[in-house]
Amino acid sequence: MKAPDFDYARPSSLQEALALLAAGEGGAQPLAGGQSLMPMLNFRISTPEMLVDLSGLPELRGLEQTPQGLRIGAMTRYCELEAFPDLAKIQPLVAAALPHIAHDAIRNRGTIGGSVALADPAAEMPAILLALGAVISLDGPNGPRDVAADDYFLGYYETACEPDELITSILLPKIEPGDSFGFHELVQRHGDYAMAGVAIRSSGIAPLAGLRIGFFGVADRALRVTALEDALNGTDGTDIAGALSHLSEIDFQGDTKITAETRAHYAGVALKRALKEMLT
Amino acid sequence: MQTHLTINGTQRRLDLDPRTTLLDALRHHLGLTGSKKGCDHGQCGACTVMVNGRRINACLTLACMHDGDEVTTIEGIGQPDDLSPLQQAFVSEDGFQCGYCTPGQICSATAMLQEISDGWPSHVTSDLAGEAELTSDEISERMSGNLCRCSAYPNIVQAIHKAAGKNA
Ligand SMILES: Cc1cc2nc3c(=O)[nH]c(=O)nc-3n(C[C@H](O)[C@H](O)[C@H](O)COP(=O)(O)OP(=O)(O)OC[C@H]3O[C@@H](n4cnc5c(N)ncnc54)[C@H](O)[C@@H]3O)c2cc1C
Ligand code: FES
Ligand code: FES
Numbered sequence: 001m002k003a004p005d006f007d008y009a010r011p012s013s014l015q016e017a018l019a020l021l022a023a024g025e026g027g028a029q030p031l032a033g034g035q036s037l038m039p040m041l042n043f044r045i046s047t048p049e050m051l052v053d054l055s056g057l058p059e060l061r062g063l064e065q066t067p068q069g070l071r072i073g074a075m076t077r078y079c080e081l082e083a084f085p086d087l088a089k090i091q092p093l094v095a096a097a098l099p100h101i102a103h104d105a106i107r108n109r110g111t112i113g114g115s116v117a118l119a120d121p122a123a124e125m126p127a128i129l130l131a132l133g134a135v136i137s138l139d140g141p142n143g144p145r146d147v148a149a150d151d152y153f154l155g156y157y158e159t160a161c162e163p164d165e166l167i168t169s170i171l172l173p174k175i176e177p178g179d180s181f182g183f184h185e186l187v188q189r190h191g192d193y194a195m196a197g198v199a200i201r202s203s204g205i206a207p208l209a210g211l212r213i214g215f216f217g218v219a220d221r222a223l224r225v226t227a228l229e230d231a232l233n234g235t236d237g238t239d240i241a242g243a244l245s246h247l248s249e250i251d252f253q254g255d256t257k258i259t260a261e262t263r264a265h266y267a268g269v270a271l272k273r274a275l276k277e278m279l280t
Numbered sequence: 281m282q283t284h285l286t287i288n289g290t291q292r293r294l295d296l297d298p299r300t301t302l303l304d305a306l307r308h309h310l311g312l313t314g315s316k317k318g319c320d321h322g323q324c325g326a327c328t329v330m331v332n333g334r335r336i337n338a339c340l341t342l343a344c345m346h347d348g349d350e351v352t353t354i355e356g357i358g359q360p361d362d363l364s365p366l367q368q369a370f371v372s373e374d375g376f377q378c379g380y381c382t383p384g385q386i387c388s389a390t391a392m393l394q395e396i397s398d399g400w401p402s403h404v405t406s407d408l409a410g411e412a413e414l415t416s417d418e419i420s421e422r423m424s425g426n427l428c429r430c431s432a433y434p435n436i437v438q439a440i441h442k443a444a445g446k447n448a
Contacts, residue, residue, distance in 0.1 A: 002299060003299045005297075005299065006282060006298060006299065007298065008298035008342070008344055010345075010347075014385065030343075034340055034341055034342065034345070034407075035322060038301070038322070038339070038340045038341065038342075039321045039322060039340070040321065041299075042321065047310055047446060051298070051342075053345055055345065079334070082400060099421075102425070103325070103338050103424050103425025104392070104395070104422060104425060105325060105328055105335045105337050105388065105425045106322060106334065106340070106386075106425065108334045108335060108336050109336050109337075109340065109341065190421070190424060191424050191425065
């Protein structure tokens with residue numbers, strides 16, 4: 001099957017791109033790396049009248065360390081992040097997760113903004129943004145605004161970004177001395193979307209403190225379970241049976257691959273493994 | 281829609297429907313049928329080509345997104361009378377059976393060896409800061425986006441080792 005007929009534009013400024021989106025009245029759709037959108041067009045899941053290619057917008061580029069943290073332009077490709085000097089020291093969680101996202105050829109095109117905009121429930125980046133307490137910067141007809149990751153992921157492919165808005169950049173707050181991180185995902189084949197996964201940030205180990213745990217591949221979106229985090233804070237993270245009971249707050253989804261029950265089990269396994277790795 | 285591409289060193293001007301993928305532009309409009317279409321959805325890697333030196337799936341990108349870009353296909357990597365070292369190694373090591381995945385494998389491996397010499401880490405690289413060592417696991421990991429339905433994997437890995445100058 002082939003994509004429906006559409007027009008294509010490659011604006012050269014953010015203002016121009018936003019004007020095209022506004023003029024499209026919902027019929028214009030941003031195009032970033034195309035690694036998710038191209039199949040969606042070919043399956044006719046997406047049927048835009050116009051694609052607005054974001055690759056020519058200087059405002060969406062840039063990857064730099066600021067006093068607040070790592071600012072990632074929305075059009076930063078996964079491969080550019082992978083090649084960023086000392087990424088494993090600056091943002092260990094991102095460095096740990098990147099190799100699990102698809103394969104090299106896809107990471108050469110796919111962008112961070114595209115992943116966060118799409119908000120696939122099984123994608124790694126949204127959960128990492130939750131764990132790190134990231135801030136997503138948007139721009140649109142009513143001007144720029146910042147949205148905390150906690151308020152951004154709303155439901156199944158649904159986010160706080162309006163159809164006439166664009167993600168311009170994402171800020172990953174600077175890590176503090178003593179911070180530790182954990183990441184684990186269960187997949188059928190390396191590079192696939194996860195059947196369940198977790199990204200963890202803790203501001204200490206033994207005891208764990210200020211935990212933020214982003215789950216992905218479990219429900220309709222990436223999410224945190226604060227009761228579970230509270231139950232683990234102040235503990236050494238070895239006896240987690242009680243904390244795990246809070247996983248029942250998640251509305252686990254089944255699909256053609258696995259049932260909701262199996263997914264719930266996998267979420268617990270991923271959490272245990274990530275914690276174990278963090279604590280050893 | 282007018283698109284200018286440099287393909288295997290030659291400038292080409294195309295007038296295409298914006299829906300045309302780079303893969304369809306190569307195969308249907310330029311007669312470069314070396315790049316293969318396995319799935320058309322980014323799942324198999326048969327369509328892998330290099331754009332500005334980076335490997336990408338030609339089925340997951342529109343030709344018009346690449347105005348001004350340099351594209352290298354299997355035809356540009358080598359010809360029957362002038363094979364690249366990787367192409368020679370695929371022949372000598374039996375790196376294929378039906379051959380359908382082979383152009384994608386070779387384009388992918390050509391770019392992959394470049395990535396390694398540029399010092400990019402991978403999932404199995406133990407020391408993220410250190411120089412990537414070319415083990416068989418490392419090759420398999422970095423080639424994970426290229427499927428081979430005939431499962432010629434051991435010989436593909438062997439061929440890549442050979443071309444990289446490190447016989448396993
Ligand atoms: C075989 C395969 C395996 C994959 N495996 C994984 C995986 O394991 N984990 C994973 O996370 N992903 C995976 N992906 C998806 C890949 O990471 C995508 O590239 C990514 O999710 C989307 O990024 P993109 O730049 O390609 O966005 P596009 O496909 O171009 O766009 C995606 C959506 O976001 C919108 N959009 C893009 N940029 C913006 C912006 N700046 N502002 C507002 N809206 C915007 C578009 O309109 C579209 O709706 C896989 C893809 C393939 C083909
Ligand atoms: S045809 Fe492009 S990845 Fe399969
Ligand atoms: S040789 Fe037949 S698909 Fe690889």
